[in-house]
Amino acid sequence: MTILLALAISLCVAAGTWLLLSRDVFRLIMGLAVLGNAANLALFMAGRPGGMTPPVIVEGAATLAADAANPLPQALVLTAIVIGFALLCFGLVLAARVSRAHGHSDVGAYQVSEPQASPGQDATKPPLMD
Amino acid sequence: MMLVTIVLIPLVTALILAAVGRRLLQTLNILSSTLLLGCALWLLWQVSSSGAQSLALGAWPLPYAIEFYADGLSALLIVLVALVAFAVQIFQLGWRVDCDEPAYLALQQGLIASAMAILLAADLFNLYVWFELMLMALLGLLVLPGRTRNLEATLKYFALSMLGTLLMLAAIGLIYGATGHLNFQALAQAAEREELRQSLPLFSGLLLLALFVKIGIFPLYAWLPAAYHTLPLPLLALVGGVLTKISFYVVMRLGGQVFDLSFVQEAIGWLAVVTMLSGVLGAAFHWDLRRILAFHIISQIGYLLLGIALASPDGATATGFFLAHNMLVKANLILIAGLMWLGMGHFDLRQGGGLYAARPWLAVFFLISALSLVGVPPSSGFWGKLLLLQESFDQQRFVWGGIALATGILTLYSMVKIWLEGFWKPTPATSPAPAVAMPPAAVFAVALLTCAILIMGVAPDPVIRFLQAQSLHVWGV
Numbered sequence: 001m002t003i004l005l006a007l008a009i010s011l012c013v014a015a016g017t018w019l020l021l022s023r024d025v026f027r028l029i030m031g032l033a034v035l036g037n038a039a040n041l042a043l044f045m046a047g048r049p050g051g052m053t054p055p056v057i058v059e060g061a062a063t064l065a066a067d068a069a070n071p072l073p074q075a076l077v078l079t080a081i082v083i084g085f086a087l088l089c090f091g092l093v094l095a096a097r098v099s100r101a102h103g104h105s106d107v108g109a110y111q112v113s114e115p116q117a118s119p120g121q122d123a124t125k126p127p128l129m130d
Numbered sequence: 131m132m133l134v135t136i137v138l139i140p141l142v143t144a145l146i147l148a149a150v151g152r153r154l155l156q157t158l159n160i161l162s163s164t165l166l167l168g169c170a171l172w173l174l175w176q177v178s179s180s181g182a183q184s185l186a187l188g189a190w191p192l193p194y195a196i197e198f199y200a201d202g203l204s205a206l207l208i209v210l211v212a213l214v215a216f217a218v219q220i221f222q223l224g225w226r227v228d229c230d231e232p233a234y235l236a237l238q239q240g241l242i243a244s245a246m247a248i249l250l251a252a253d254l255f256n257l258y259v260w261f262e263l264m265l266m267a268l269l270g271l272l273v274l275p276g277r278t279r280n281l282e283a284t285l286k287y288f289a290l291s292m293l294g295t296l297l298m299l300a301a302i303g304l305i306y307g308a309t310g311h312l313n314f315q316a317l318a319q320a321a322e323r324e325e326l327r328q329s330l331p332l333f334s335g336l337l338l339l340a341l342f343v344k345i346g347i348f349p350l351y352a353w354l355p356a357a358y359h360t361l362p363l364p365l366l367a368l369v370g371g372v373l374t375k376i377s378f379y380v381v382m383r384l385g386g387q388v389f390d391l392s393f394v395q396e397a398i399g400w401l402a403v404v405t406m407l408s409g410v411l412g413a414a415f416h417w418d419l420r421r422i423l424a425f426h427i428i429s430q431i432g433y434l435l436l437g438i439a440l441a442s443p444d445g446a447t448a449t450g451f452f453l454a455h456n457m458l459v460k461a462n463l464i465l466i467a468g469l470m471w472l473g474m475g476h477f478d479l480r481q482g483g484g485l486y487a488a489r490p491w492l493a494v495f496f497l498i499s500a501l502s503l504v505g506v507p508p509s510s511g512f513w514g515k516l517l518l519l520q521e522s523f524d525q526q527r528f529v530w531g532g533i534a535l536a537t538g539i540l541t542l543y544s545m546v547k548i549w550l551e552g553f554w555k556p557t558p559a560t561s562p563a564p565a566v567a568m569p570p571a572a573v574f575a576v577a578l579l580t581c582a583i584l585i586m587g588v589a590p591d592p593v594i595r596f597l598q599a600q601s602l603h604v605w606g607v
Contacts, residue, residue: 020293025285032292039300046307073306076255080299083262090269091288098285101278113279113286113360 005045012038025098025105029091036084040077047073132173133185133198133250136208139166140215140243147236156223159235163212163219166242170205170212177205178596184252193316199252202600203450206593207379208249210454211372213582214461215242217575218368221465224569228275228362237274238365240267245376254302254312257380261298261344264373265291271365272357283360290353294343301337308333318388334389341384344377347435348405351428355412358427359420363468366420370427371461375453378434382449385438386602392441399439403533406432410540414547419467419477422544423460426503429537430456433518436530440521446602448517451594455502455510455586462499462579466492469576470552472566479548484557489568493553495580500545502583505538510586513594 012034019031047070055068099105143162147155177183177200186195200208222229244264251257272284306312308329309320321330346354358370385391409429413422434456437449467477469492474482486493502509505516515538522531586593 020289028289032289032296035293035296036299039296039303042300043303043306046303048307073303076303076306079255079259083259087262087266087269087288087292090266091292094273094281094285094288098278098281101281107285110282110285113282114356 001050002045002048005041005049009038009041009045012041023106023108025095025107026092028107029088029095032091033084033088036080036088040080040084043080044073044077049073131185132169132176133183133200134187135169136166136173137198137243137247137250139169140239140246144236144239144243147239148233152232155232155235159219159239160223162239163216167209167212167216170209173200174205174209177202193311193313195313196256197252197313197315198247198250199314200250202596203382203602204249204379206450206454206596207376207457208246210457211242211245211249211376214371214457214579215368217461217465217579218364220578221367221468221572221575222364223571225362225364225468225572229364231274233270234274234362237267237270238368241271241368241373245372248376249379252314254305254314254317256312258295258298258302261377262295264376265295268369268373271369272361275360275362280360283357287353287357290343290350294340297336297343298340301333301340304333305330305337314383314388321389330389331391331393334384334391335394337384337389338381338391338394341377341381345374345381345431346428347431348401348408351405351409354428355421355424358424359418363420363464363471366424367461367464367468370424370464371457374427374431375434375457378431378453382438382446382602386446395439395441398435399527399530402432402435402439403530403537404432405429405435406533406537407540410537410544413544414540417479417551419470419479419548419552420464422548423464423467426463426541426544427460429541430460430503432537433515433534436522436534437518439530440518440525440527442521442525443598443602444517444524445521447594447597448514448521450597450600450602451517451590452514454593455514455583458579458583458586459499459502459511462576462583463496463503465572465576465579466496466499469568469572470496472568472572474552475566479551481558482552483555484553486553487556492568495576496549496553498580499583500548502587504542504545508587510583510590512587513590517594 016031016035016038019027019034022028022031051067051069053065053068055064055071057064095105098110102110139162143158147158150158173183182199182201185198186192187198188195241264244260244267247260248257248264251260269284269288272287273280302312305317308326309317311317311320320326343350354374358366361369406429409425409427409432413425413429416422416425433452434449437445437452470482470485471477473485473489473492476482498509502511505511505514515534519531519534522534
């Protein structure tokens with residue numbers, strides 16, 4: 001189980017990083033989503049998954065059963081998934097708006113907020129945006 | 131009780147502001163900010179009279195409950211955040227550009243609430259959640275004006291901040307997996323365990339890396355000058371003055387009370403001086419007031435990092451003082467830039483001028499804050515830098531101290547640039563818009579912060595003594 005999860009995490013990190021390095025804005029957002037899943041899996045794995053008994057102290061006993069599931073990482077992962085999903089939705093809408101405003105999805109060419117000096121101009125005094 | 135109130139006031143206000151009509155917005159907003167400032171002062175008084183305050187939420191015993199915790203440094207920073215937020219809200223009464231969206235004030239209160247909560251959180255996962263909330267509020271604020279440049283800046287900020295929070299989440303997962311704890315105090319005890327000697331530095335190092343993205347240190351600061359200058363100006367004062375410093379405070383607290391991070395101390399020292407230099411050189415390159423000030427944020431972060439790299443009680447006191455001073459000065463300088471914009475009609479220094487003749491009092495406000503940022507006596511910045519330099523020379527860190535001094539001169543250069551271009555030279559014939567009247571509320575906000583800076587400059591003793599009495603620890607020294 002642990003080995004499988006570790007493999008899945010490393011795969012997600014590799015794929016996420018690869019997508020993140022792309023200049024296409026949608027690939028970038030997807031890369032963040034995949035990386036987010038890797039982080040969630042890491043958090044999930046931190047609870048040592050495998051215990052199947054519900055984490056409830058049965059009547060008469062004083063402590064949890066030895067193979068009780070750890071509920072905390074599940075709660076943490078659930079929170080992280082919700083937050084990550086909200087941010088992913090925001091990111092996708094943002095990417096759609098930005099690429100529509102520019103007419104293309106090349107992140108490297110998004111320079112309205114940080115204008116570069118054009119060849120004729122004095123390079124030390126970049127033109128301003130407004 | 132006080133600890134929750136500090137977070138609840140802005141949070142509840144945010145919810146109310148999202149629901150009420152336009153006419154009530156400003157009144158409620160100012161009321162809530164005043165209340166918050168009062169509560170923050172009360173908390174500071176409580177902490178200084180009866181020691182650190184702790185609150186375990188939800189009837190669980192402590193290592194398992196979610197804890198809010200305020201020691202001297204966090205109480206002091208809470209007061210400063212509340213003060214800057216208060217001044218910014220007053221400033222906004224007289225500032226209409228880009229601030230008129232109904233959601234603007236509500237999101238801003240959300241930002242203040244999450245900043246307060248980060249200062250109070252004593253639980254790693256809770257910390258992460260508040261960081262995400264801060265990110266969400268700021269993303270909303272960045273995107274709100276809706277022009278292409280705002281969308282672009284939001285995208286750049288979003289991509290890098292998300293990467294930072296994902297690293298943070300992964301680090302928290304690994305730390306929890308290794309220690310079984312999330313509470314700071316329990317983590318500090320777990321960090322002593324022998325079997326974690328090898329692995330824990332790796333995990334806490336990852337957490338540190340994530341925080342470095344949020345703070346914006348040397349190779350990781352690209353998002354800051356790409357995004358901050360597109361914010362509406364009063365918000366830039368709040369965000370630039372406060373937000374990155376809050377992430378820095380988290381490093382101070384984690385490094386001081388939780389993990390032993392001394393293995394990166396030397397590296398942080400060098401990163402600090404490179405951060406200082408690259409920030410100030412970026413500022414020297416630009417002509418846009420907002421971009422100059424955004425780059426100075428990075429430069430000042432270098433000084434803060436230098437303070438923790440010195441890893442001594444004196445270094446920590448100096449860092450605390452510099453942090454407090456810098457929040458006020460940075461926010462005030464950005465607000466003054468707003469007044470200069472009203473006077474010049476442009477953020478481009480080359481196209482403005484003649485402000486000294488037109489508004490001598492604005493020149494006085496600017497000089498006080500600018501000289502304080504540079505570190506000319508008697509100003510709050512002088513004492514902050516003096517303490518830092520004294521400690522670095524005491525520890526024989528001559529290169530670090532020397533670069534810090536050189537950065538001071540370069541800071542002076544870019545402040546003089548603003549002075550000569552904006553205030554001293556006559557108004558150029560092609561000057562764009564005619565000067566408009568300064569709204570009294572905005573001038574009052576700047577005067578308020580200037581008074582706070584002057585008081586810290588003339589009488590730094592109470593603050594320094596207060597910080598010394600907290601016996602701040604950095605890197606377990």
